[in-house]
Amino acid sequence: MAGLGTVGGGLLKLIERQAELRLPGKLEVVAVSARNKNRNRGVDISKFRWADDPMELATAPDIDVIVELIGGSDGPAKRTVEAALRSGKSVVSANKALIAEHGIEIAALAEKHEAHLLFEAAVAGAIPIVRAVKNSLSGVIVSRVSGILNGTCNYILSEMLRTGAAYETVLAEAQRLGYAESDPFLDVSGGDAAHKVLILAAIAFGAQPAFDQVQVEGIDKIEAMDITLANKFDYRIKLVAEAFRANGSARCRVAPVLVSKEHPLAQVNGPLNAVVVEGEPVGRLTFTGPGAGSGPTAAAVMGDLARLFEGPATPPLGKPSRDLAPIITKADSATDQGSFFIGAKLADKPGMFAALTEELAEAGVSIDKLIQESAGDTGAAPVAIMTHPCPRAAVERALSRVAELKITADEPRLLRIETRA
Numbered sequence: 001m002a003g004l005g006t007v008g009g010g011l012l013k014l015i016e017r018q019a020e021l022r023l024p025g026k027l028e029v030v031a032v033s034a035r036n037k038n039r040n041r042g043v044d045i046s047k048f049r050w051a052d053d054p055m056e057l058a059t060a061p062d063i064d065v066i067v068e069l070i071g072g073s074d075g076p077a078k079r080t081v082e083a084a085l086r087s088g089k090s091v092v093s094a095n096k097a098l099i100a101e102h103g104i105e106i107a108a109l110a111e112k113h114e115a116h117l118l119f120e121a122a123v124a125g126a127i128p129i130v131r132a133v134k135n136s137l138s139g140v141i142v143s144r145v146s147g148i149l150n151g152t153c154n155y156i157l158s159e160m161l162r163t164g165a166a167y168e169t170v171l172a173e174a175q176r177l178g179y180a181e182s183d184p185f186l187d188v189s190g191g192d193a194a195h196k197v198l199i200l201a202a203i204a205f206g207a208q209p210a211f212d213q214v215q216v217e218g219i220d221k222i223e224a225m226d227i228t229l230a231n232k233f234d235y236r237i238k239l240v241a242e243a244f245r246a247n248g249s250a251r252c253r254v255a256p257v258l259v260s261k262e263h264p265l266a267q268v269n270g271p272l273n274a275v276v277v278e279g280e281p282v283g284r285l286t287f288t289g290p291g292a293g294s295g296p297t298a299a300a301v302m303g304d305l306a307r308l309f310e311g312p313a314t315p316p317l318g319k320p321s322r323d324l325a326p327i328i329t330k331a332d333s334a335t336d337q338g339s340f341f342i343g344a345k346l347a348d349k350p351g352m353f354a355a356l357t358e359e360l361a362e363a364g365v366s367i368d369k370l371i372q373e374s375a376g377d378t379g380a381a382p383v384a385i386m387t388h389p390c391p392r393a394a395v396e397r398a399l400s401r402v403a404e405l406k407i408t409a410d411e412p413r414l415l416r417i418e419t420r421a
């Protein structure tokens, strides 16, 4: 085991309860590695051989399997995984950054050495979605995979709705409760959800993972007023990660999106994750559950370890890596069509509301619904608009004029509205 932190510690505890699990054989921890040998991990590790450098485990002749729980797309995690695969050892990892950013080379290495490379825990924690898409649903022509894949963001957005508090306040509370890292950038920027949806897209569409082709937008610009006013329109704001087929290519994107209160993703609150798989001939399948945390993630790692008893390795991304197609491509957002939500605070000057609606009309954007609230003593009036279907580029054009004219007291938020039920 390389890495004995949140997930590694959880796995050690689960291995101690092996007799209660339903494994086809027995697992034995031979050696462990982390940075600090003396850190209390809540489990006695003195009975295991210690390695200061995880690379020692990757080549040790008495080890069959490396469990990589260090994290990071490069550095010791990548070196250890590559060395283990080169030695013909199986690898189980929870490392979404590594698989999303180097999946194709690492999968090819595993295939060459006929080694298992399993990473169920990398996507949606305890939800068994990697194996479901790769194996159980291999008889489905998948058209779309979407979901809530970052529990930190979902917790923050849910709490902003529940309490009406500002993003920064809720983020600080999430950090205090352990739902957010001390450096939350990868979560709130959408990068973590992008890693996960890209892995699902690669498997579901037989596509080469291409991280630079994922369109990513985080939740850090969302204001409490956006969430409150979206709620008045009967919508929730969720960080939606989705991958779908589009004209022979596949698109992956992560962004805060308005979903109607009836949508399956609207009901998923707090740190939970959810994944919706759509395809022929099954229609829609929805999976929900804890997407992170020591126990749930360790349980997913354990499921992969159990798989090792079942027989020879299969290609890590479903299809052999040489057959994966380079089809994940960014679409030009100018071609995006849809209905959009605009949230902003109007500057406290006469005629600002008329000026905003005039700019939208000028750009050919027609308003479906709108709410304007009193400025009270804040000096800026919250306004929310839902547009009829139109090109995104038209809304962007109107908003750049709005910025030039200094109509708003803040930078308006432009969010897509999911109109599919």
Ligand SMILES: NC(=O)c1ccc[n+]([C@@H]2O[C@H](COP(=O)([O-])OP(=O)(O)OC[C@H]3O[C@@H](n4cnc5c(N)ncnc54)[C@H](OP(=O)(O)O)[C@@H]3O)[C@@H](O)[C@H]2O)c1
Residues within 6 Å of the ligand: 002, 003, 004, 005, 006, 007, 008, 033, 034, 035, 036, 037, 039, 052, 053, 054, 068, 069, 070, 071, 072, 076, 094, 095, 096, 097, 121, 122, 125, 291, 292, 293, 294, 297
């Ligand atoms: N936490 C979750 O809920 C969750 C969920 C899904 C997937 N994951 C993934 O699981 C992996 C582990 O996450 P985590 O939350 O358990 O991380 P973590 O708590 O930060 O633990 C990382 C572990 O790696 C060790 N480590 C760091 N650099 C090392 C090095 N150079 N050599 C040897 N050991 C090193 C650390 O050692 P020390 O303990 O001595 O510092 C620590 O034990 C990541 O890929 C993460 O994305 C995590």
